[in-house]
Amino acid sequence: MFKKSIKAYEKACEVIPGGVDSPVRAFKSVGGTPPFIEKGKGAYIYDIDGNKYVDFVQSWGPLIFGHCDRDIEKAVIKTAKKGLSFGAPTNLETKLASEIVEMFDNIDKVRFVSSGTEATMSAIRLARGVTNKNDIIKFEGCYHGHSDSLLVQAGSGMATFGSPSSPGVPADLTKHTLLCEYNNIEQLEKCFEESNDIACIIIEPIAGNMGLVPASNEFLKACRELCDKYGALLIFDEVMSGFRASLKGASGILDIKADILTFGKVIGAGMPVGAFAARKEIMSHLSPEGKIYQAGTLSGNPVAMAAGLESLRKLKKNPKIYDDLNKKAKRLLNGLKKIADENNIGFQTNSRGSMFGFFFCENEPKNFKEVGNCDFKRFATFHHEMLKRGFYFACSQYEAGFICTKITNKDIDACLKAAKEVMKNL
């Protein structure tokens, strides 16, 4: 059933490291060969062997309206016909920035970039430049892209100093990244007590890169208070949760406000877009207004802006979409949970708006370490068996899943029927 994909993968491996341009696509954590995708339509993707899948990945989040949404497609084609890039200002950038600024009362200005990685990297530079401090705090299990300062793991010696999680990242750099446990207030307080050089906390307020693990309200409140007390800035990385968890992302369902927000994924509707945003007092430090340098040849690319703009306008016009997405996520998760219970399989679920996650374990994980204790073998089997039956889930228990507006209850019920078969033998 995967004959052509297996061949395509072998060929890709000859000219692309590991056959992929982003590691998670290689199916390493579940084993096997990734299907090569031919096309998508609505809730479905089709691979080059002709298999059809209900897509619960949606390009890892960006496609809240599914594949080939007619309005977005139209906006993209119309804009593309006028030229792909100018390296000069266009009204589309102002329009998309205005749509975003209008939504959040804690931001006045937006700068566009081309990926989530760039957004968080630039947000950190901004925070460091504004506060004139060097250290940053990040949490285990939160992913903020692959820039040097953010590729850290727990150091072997001291509790909080991060050490590089990848060769090629200088330890001199990551020593400025202090690593704390997610949802652990005590550790965070200690971190602030030990360093007087903290520029910012960067956090996924709803973590979607260790499965779906939301931060507790108390924890986020502590983040806010400690930043205020020590003169640091709070960055909410909403690259995944933005326009996903709710129309206003995590910020829309929390009463804690960040100083800087980062966006990606949905903001580009499948085109490469990222952004960071803050109050004008902070953003005015950015070049060319201020001295903190940040740039990009393709930043604010018109075609990408058109896609994002159409997507956000559609979401704003019909905010009820979120009730519907939420309900569908719950239908899927409650269904899976029931089946797992019937089969005595430890299973935990979580969802926020159109983001969801599930874990094969007895208790709901609250941090990265607890996620690591889940049953990964069981997950791998579940993943493969569901794939064979036409349901495309993220290929790692560390990844979240996504519902798009084109997924129907019928798709979900078909998925549950397949899961019933699969879980019986899990």
Ligand SMILES: *Cc1c(COP(=O)(O)O)cnc(C)c1O
């Ligand atoms: C995906 C993601 C990023 C990185 O975005 P890229 O576009 O892959 O560079 C950063 N932060 C979060 C929370 C993400 O989910």
